[in-house]
Amino acid sequence: MRRVSPKKRRISLALQGGGAHGAFTWGVLDRLLDEPGLEIAAISGTSAGALNAAALKAGLRTDGAAGAKAALADLWDRVANLGDLHVTRWIRQAFPMAAALGRVAAATLPVSPTGIAAQVYTPYAWGPFWQNPLHDAVAAFDFTRVCGAEGPELHVSATNVRSGKIRIFTGQEITPATLLASACLPTVFQAIELEDPATGKAEVYWDGGFTGNPALFPLYERHLPDDIIIVSINPFFRAAVPVTPVEIQGRINEISFNSALLGELRAVHFVKQLIAEGRMPKGAKRDPHIHIIADEVLMNELGAMTKLSPSPRLLERLRTAGHAACEAFLAEHKEKIGHESSADLCGLFG
Secondary structure, three states: OOOOOOOOEEEEEEEOOOHHHHHHHHHHHHHHOOOOOEEEEEEEEEOHHHHHHHHHHHHHHHHHHHHHHHHHHHHHHHHHOOOOOOOHHHHHHHOOOHHHHHHHHHHHOOOOHHHHHHHHOOHHHHHHHOOOOOHHHHHOOOHHHHOOOOOOEEEEEEEEOOOOOEEEEEHHHOOHHHHHHHOOOOOOOOOEEEEOOOOOOEEEEEEHHHOOOOOOHHHHOOOOOOEEEEEOOOOOOOOOOOOOHHHHHHHHHHHHHHHHHHHHHHHHHHHHHHHHOOOOOOOOOOOOEEEEEOOHHHHHHOOHHHHHOOOHHHHHHHHHHHHHHHHHHHHHHHHHOOOOOOOOHHHHHO
16 A cells, blocks of 8 residues: 655744844754655845855755755855954954954954944955955855755845845746845945846845844745744844943844844734734735744853854854754644744743
8 A cells, every 4th residue: 555645734934133133044954854754945035144044945945855955054054164254353364462462452452343443444454455255155055056046045134235125036046146235234235236137226125134143024924834943043032231332233233133034023913913912814824934043041151252253163062052942842743833823922022
């Protein structure tokens, strides 16, 4: 008798950005790819999340789950070889002692060395000699597979510098420059210029995390599944109050980069309340099932500076933690996929 395979549960993925901490997402995806009962229908990614998403899709189209695992490992191997991406990376080329001095200053000065550097240093100071250190890592993707119609839908977000609005790139719009725009921290990288097909004019973009980290609304289309798994790498909650200049600046960035996501989750929660109370008929609006995979304990242990210091040891620690977090999520919540949310949205806003 022929055995009938069980129907796969379709999911969409929303992948946050967070520099080197995106290796946590690598671990999550590595574990998800081992789960035979799941099918990835769409991905929305920002910054490091966009790079993970591109590697995932290209790999899936090359050789299924095995190809995706290999593509993700190759991406993070290239990132590990980049060295420190912080603004002082450029200063250290001219002043080798800057690394040691910077560590001392971060701990002792009453002001943030990072903040000072961001005001007195600009990546534009290098003019035509400046090169985006992520360029080669991004250009290595096979964009015939990244942009192809087969496989999961892919959505990448970036922030229009002039208008301050989010722009979602999909399909053939996704290029190496698009991914670099999504990951463009303005104090570290020069802004990315891209043509807007609607106006024919060149627009300038910064990191998508300012306006959507990640953007959920591209995943609300009717043909996509109800279940959205958010891989969160920016901690929503920090137990310790930041007191040093670097800690304060880091927490400001975390709050800023989580604000757009929290706004979208509030909207989802509001719609769910209206439906539950009978004030909105079912089917009038999408009622997505929200799931979150995170490791708040680990992210509280890591400082913001580590986001721009992708050492092999750090990346492996994050990958291992992501794998474990996904394992725990599946053990506790897999049966909810296709039926209900597992995320405590009220707890996020309380």
